[in-house]
Amino acid sequence: MNGRFTPGIAAILGLLAIYVFVAVLAPWIVPHNPLRQILLLRLRPPLTYSPSAGWFLLGTDDVGRDLLSRVVDGARASLMVGALSVSVSLLSGTVFGLLAGWFRGWIAIVVMRIVDIVLSIPAILLAVLTVAVLGPSFANLILVLGLTRWPRYTRVAYAQTLQVATLPYIRAAEMAGARAPRILLRHILPNIAGPLMVVATTEFGLMILFEAGLSFLGLGIQPPYPSWGSIMSEGQNYVASAWWMTVFPGICLFGVVLCVNLLGDWLRDRLDPRAQSR
Amino acid sequence: MSVALQVSDLRLAIGGVNVVDGIAFSVAPGEVMALVGESGCGKSLTAQALLRLLPRQVRQTGGRILLEGEDITALPERRLRQIRGRRISMIFQEPQAALDPLSPVGAQVREASGLASVAAREAVRRMLAEVGIADPDRRIDQYPFELSGGMCQRVMIASALISRPAVLVADEPTTALDVTIQAQILDLLRRLAAERGTAIVLITHDMGVVADIAERVAVMYAGRIAEIGPTAAVFSRPRHPYTALLLAAIPRLADEPKSRLAVIEGSVPQPSEYGAGCRFVGRCPFADARCNAEPPPLLETDDGHFSACWHTERLA
Amino acid sequence: MNPVLAVDGLVVHFPARHGPPVRAVDGVSFTVAERETLGLVGESGCGKSTVSNAIVGLVQPTGGEVRVAGMPVRGADRRTLREIRAKAQIVFQDPATSLNPRMTVGAAIGEPLLVRGLARGRELRERVAALLTEVGLRPEHASRYPHQFSGGQRQRIVIARALALRPALLLCDEPVSALDVSVRAQILNLLVELQQSHAMACLFVSHDLAVVRHVCDRVAVMYLGHLMELAPRDALYTTPRHPYTRALLAAVPEPDPALQRAKPRVPLKGEIPSPAAPPQGCVFHTRCPMAIAHCREEVPAWRHLGETLVACHRAEETPAP
Numbered sequence: 001m002n003g004r005f006t007p008g009i010a011a012i013l014g015l016l017a018i019y020v021f022v023a024v025l026a027p028w029i030v031p032h033n034p035l036r037q038i039l040l041l042r043l044r045p046p047l048t049y050s051p052s053a054g055w056f057l058l059g060t061d062d063v064g065r066d067l068l069s070r071v072v073d074g075a076r077a078s079l080m081v082g083a084l085s086v087s088v089s090l091l092s093g094t095v096f097g098l099l100a101g102w103f104r105g106w107i108a109i110v111v112m113r114i115v116d117i118v119l120s121i122p123a124i125l126l127a128v129l130t131v132a133v134l135g136p137s138f139a140n141l142i143l144v145l146g147l148t149r150w151p152r153y154t155r156v157a158y159a160q161t162l163q164v165a166t167l168p169y170i171r172a173a174e175m176a177g178a179r180a181p182r183i184l185l186r187h188i189l190p191n192i193a194g195p196l197m198v199v200a201t202t203e204f205g206l207m208i209l210f211e212a213g214l215s216f217l218g219l220g221i222q223p224p225y226p227s228w229g230s231i232m233s234e235g236q237n238y239v240a241s242a243w244w245m246t247v248f249p250g251i252c253l254f255g256v257v258l259c260v261n262l263l264g265d266w267l268r269d270r271l272d273p274r275a276q277s278r
Numbered sequence: 279m280s281v282a283l284q285v286s287d288l289r290l291a292i293g294g295v296n297v298v299d300g301i302a303f304s305v306a307p308g309e310v311m312a313l314v315g316e317s318g319c320g321k322s323l324t325a326q327a328l329l330r331l332l333p334r335q336v337r338q339t340g341g342r343i344l345l346e347g348e349d350i351t352a353l354p355e356r357r358l359r360q361i362r363g364r365r366i367s368m369i370f371q372e373p374q375a376a377l378d379p380l381s382p383v384g385a386q387v388r389e390a391s392g393l394a395s396v397a398a399r400e401a402v403r404r405m406l407a408e409v410g411i412a413d414p415d416r417r418i419d420q421y422p423f424e425l426s427g428g429m430c431q432r433v434m435i436a437s438a439l440i441s442r443p444a445v446l447v448a449d450e451p452t453t454a455l456d457v458t459i460q461a462q463i464l465d466l467l468r469r470l471a472a473e474r475g476t477a478i479v480l481i482t483h484d485m486g487v488v489a490d491i492a493e494r495v496a497v498m499y500a501g502r503i504a505e506i507g508p509t510a511a512v513f514s515r516p517r518h519p520y521t522a523l524l525l526a527a528i529p530r531l532a533d534e535p536k537s538r539l540a541v542i543e544g545s546v547p548q549p550s551e552y553g554a555g556c557r558f559v560g561r562c563p564f565a566d567a568r569c570n571a572e573p574p575p576l577l578e579t580d581d582g583h584f585s586a587c588w589h590t591e592r593l594a
Numbered sequence: 595m596n597p598v599l600a601v602d603g604l605v606v607h608f609p610a611r612h613g614p615p616v617r618a619v620d621g622v623s624f625t626v627a628e629r630e631t632l633g634l635v636g637e638s639g640c641g642k643s644t645v646s647n648a649i650v651g652l653v654q655p656t657g658g659e660v661r662v663a664g665m666p667v668r669g670a671d672r673r674t675l676r677e678i679r680a681k682a683q684i685v686f687q688d689p690a691t692s693l694n695p696r697m698t699v700g701a702a703i704g705e706p707l708l709v710r711g712l713a714r715g716r717e718l719r720e721r722v723a724a725l726l727t728e729v730g731l732r733p734e735h736a737s738r739y740p741h742q743f744s745g746g747q748r749q750r751i752v753i754a755r756a757l758a759l760r761p762a763l764l765l766c767d768e769p770v771s772a773l774d775v776s777v778r779a780q781i782l783n784l785l786v787e788l789q790q791s792h793a794m795a796c797l798f799v800s801h802d803l804a805v806v807r808h809v810c811d812r813v814a815v816m817y818l819g820h821l822m823e824l825a826p827r828d829a830l831y832t833t834p835r836h837p838y839t840r841a842l843l844a845a846v847p848e849p850d851p852a853l854q855r856a857k858p859r860v861p862l863k864g865e866i867p868s869p870a871a872p873p874q875g876c877v878f879h880t881r882c883p884m885a886i887a888h889c890r891e892e893v894p895a896w897r898h899l900g901e902t903l904v905a906c907h908r909a910e911e912t913p914a915p
Binding site for chain 1: 679752
C-alpha cells in the first residue's frame with residue numbers, strides 16, 4: 001500500500017460499492033419480506049425450497065424469516081450505525097484533542113480528565129443509562145455510541161497535536177501571523193489525519209458489533225427490524241443447530257470491516273503527498 | 279608494511295543499484311584513514327559493511343574485506359560475532375543512543391572485554407582512565423544518563439578498545455558533540471591510535487576533522503571514491519574537481535568576509551539518477567561526452583595520490 | 595538612529611518539573627543596527643536559540659527587555675506581537691521540518707501575505723512567483739510539495755517565506771547546519787546577497803565560527819546563558835579577549851592540514867555545566883585555564899576594552915593567539 005491505485009484497491013472499492021448499493025436498494029431487492037414469519041419453516045438450512053414460498057438461499061431463522069432478506073435489509077442499519085457513530089465520535093473527539101493539544105494548560109487538564117473518566121465507565125452502563133433517560137431510538141443509538149467512543153480519538157489527536165505543535169513549521173505559521181483556527185485546521189489537522197484514520201477504520205467494525213450488543217439488551221435497533229448484530233445475537237442460541245444464522249451475517253461483517261480497514265490504510269498513504277511521485 | 283584492514287572493490291546494492299560501487303582502501307596499524315563525503319555518498323554503508331552489520335535491504339554484490347589478512351566477507355554469523363568487538367570495533371555518532379540506558383557504564387565496558395568479573399573491574403577502571411575519564415572509580419557504576427555526551431563517547435571508545443582490536447571504525451564520532459568536546463575526543467583518538475597501534479577508519483563529513491587527525495583520506499561521492507591520498511596532498515593539490523570545489527566552498531577563518539563562496543551547482547544525485555559515466559557529471563565544470571559515457575578509473579597522479587577523473591590534468 | 599533590535603538584560607528561565615528552573619538565558623544585552631549582521635555563537639545549550647525565539651515572542655522572556663523596531667516584545671498583546679513578527683522573521687535550522695509536508699510550496703510562501711490580508715488571488719500568485727525567483731527557484735515550483743525538493747532547495751523556500759513580509763530583521767537560527775557542505779555555500783551566498791539587497795538587519799545564530807566570520811559584521815559569544823564577549827568581527831577573530839573565545843577559536847578544526855596541525859591547542863578541561871545549576875561567580879570558571887579565586891566569587895562585569903565588550907576579570911591579560 002503506497003497510495004497508488006492498484007487492482008487490489010479497485011477490488012476493495014468495488015466490494016464496498018456493492019455493500020452500499022445493496023444497503024440502499026434493500027427494500028427493492030430482498031427476495032422475501034424480511035419481517036414475515038413462516039413458523040412452519042423455522043431454522044431451515046441454506047438452499048431450502050418450499051413449494052409455497054420459494055427458495056430460501058441462506059435458510060431461515062428461529063421464527064421462520066428469510067435469512068438472506070434479513071441480512072440484506074440489516075446491511076442498511078449496520079452500515080448506517082457504523083458510519084454515523086464513527087463520524088460523530090471522530091468529529092467530536094478530534095476537536096477536543098486538537099484544542100487540548102494546542103492550548104494545553106487547564107483546557108488540556110479538563111479534557112483529558114473527562115477522557116479518563118469516560119473511558120473508565122463501562123460503556124454498556126453508559127449506554128443503558130442514556131437510553132433509559134432518552135428512550136430507545138436510532139438517533140439515541142448514534143448518540144450513545146458517539147458519547148462512549150470519542151475519547152479514543154481525543155487521546156490520539158491530543159498526543160499527535162502535542163507532537164506536531166513543537167515542529168518548526170508550526171512556529172513558522174505563527175510567525176506568518178496565522179491564528180489558532182488556521183493553524184489547527186491547515187497545519188495540524190492534515191498532519192495528524194493519518195493516525196486518526198487508522199483509529200476510525202478499526203472503530204467502524206467495533207461500532208457494528210457494539211450495536212449488536214446493545215440490540216441484545218434491547219437498546220439498539222428495535223426488533224423485529226434486523227441489523228447484522230441483532231441477527232447474530234438471535235442466532236447465538238442456535239449456533240450448534242443452525243450455524244447459518246451467525247455465520248452469514250458474520251461473513252458480511254467481516255468483509256466490510258476488512259475492506260474499510262484496508263481502505264483506511266490506503267487513504268492514509270494516499271493523503272500523504274510524500275508517498276506519491278517518489 | 280603490514281596492513282590491518284584492506285578493502286578491495288567493495289560493492290553494495292540496494293534494489294539493483296550499486297550505492298557503493300568499487301570502494302578500495304587499506305589502513306595500516308596506528309594509521310587514521312578518513313572516508314569523507316556528503317550525505318548519500320555511501321560512507322556509512324561502507325563502515326557498516328566492514329563489521330558485516332548491513333541493513334537487510336543492502337546486498338554485497340562484490341569485493342573483499344581482509345582483516346589482518348583474513349577475508350571476513352564470507353564468514354558465518356557465529357564467527358563474525360567472535361570478531362566484532364575483539365578484532366574490529368565501531369563507535370557511533372550518538373553515543374548516548376548507543377549505550378544501554380539500564381546498565382552501568384562499567385558493566386557495558388566489561389561486557390565488551392569478555393573478562394571474568396574480578397580481574398575485569400580493574401581492567402575496566404584502567405581503560406576508563408586511559409580514555410580520559412576523570413574519577414573512574416565513581417563513573418564505573420554510573421548510568422549513561424548521568425554522563426554528558428562527550429563522556430559517553432569516551433565510554434564507547436573504552437568499550438570498543440578494551441579488547442585491543444586491530445581496527446576501530448569511527449562513524450561520525452564527534453558530529454553530535456560541541457567543538458570544544460570534539461577537540462578533546464579527536465585528541466584522544468589520535469593518541470590511542472599512536473599508543474595502541476589501532477588502525478582507525480574515520481567516517482566524517484567534516485573536512486576540518488579530516489585535516490586535524492587523518493593521515494590519509496578518501497573523498498567519496500555518490501558511492502565511489504573520487505580521490506584518495508595523503509591528507510596534506512589531497513588538501514593542498516586536489517586532483518578531482520569535486521574535492522577542489524568542496525574545499526573552496528567551505529568558509530575559512532582566513533577568507534575575505536562576505537565574499538562569494540565557490541559553489542557546486544545543484545545537489546547530490548539520488549541513486550535512481552546515476553548514469554553510466556562519472557556520477558559527478560551533472561555538477562562538474564569539466565564534464566564532457568566521455569564523462570557521460572564512461573566512468574573514470576582511479577589512477578595514480580602523484581605518489582600514493584589517486585584520482586578518478588578524466589580531466590585530472592586540468593586541475594594541475 | 596534607533597537600532598532595529600535592542601536586547602537589554604534579557605532573561606529566559608524555563609520551569610523544570612523537578613528542581614530549579616533552567617536558566618537558558620541569564621542577562622543578555624546587545625543591539626543590531628540597520629543593515630548590520632550580528633553573529634551569536636556558542637555551543638549547544640548556551641541559550642543562543644532561545645535568544646532568537648524570545649526576540650519574536652515564540653518563548654516568553656522572564657525578565658529584561660527586547661525591542662524590535664522600537665516595539666517591546668515582553669508583555670506584547672497579540673496584535674503587537676503580530677506586528678513585531680511582520681518586522682522580524684526567522685529561518686530555522688532544519689529545512690525538513692520547517693515546511694508543512696501537506697502544503698504546497700506556493701501556499702507556504704504566500705501564507706504570511708494571505709493571513710494578513712496583504713495579497714490574494716492573482717496578486718498573491720505573482721508575489722509568490724517573484725519570491726521564488728528571488729531565492730533562485732522557478733515560479734512553477736509553487737505547486738509542488740516540500741518533499742519534492744532537496745535540502746538546499748527547501749531552505750531556499752523557507753527563506754522566501756521569511757522574506758514575504760519584507761522584514762527589517764531576519765533571524766537565522768543555524769540556517770546551514772543541517773545542510774551538506776556543497777549546498778551550504780549556495781545558501782550562505784544567497785543570505786549575504788539578500789541581506790544586502792533588502793537592506794535587512796540580521797541576527798545570525800550558529801555554532802560554526804568560520805561561517806559566522808564569513809557573514810557577520812559583529813560577533814557575540816555566548817556561554818551558559820551569558821554573553822562572554824561581543825566585538826567587531828576582525829577584533830574578535832584576531833584579538834579575542836575572553837579565554838572562552840580563544841578556546842572556541844582553537845577548537846574549530848580548519849580544513850587545512852598544515853594550518854590545523856600547527857595551531858596552538860587550548861584544551862578546555864571538563865564539560866559544560868548544567869544550566870539548571872550554573873557555577874557561582876563567572877559561569878566559565880570551572881573550565882577556564884586562567885581562572886583564579888576571584889573568578890569563583892564575583893560575576894565579572896560587562897565592560898569595554900577598546901572596541902570589544904567582554905565579561906572577564908582577566909581580559910587584559912589574555913595572551914595574543
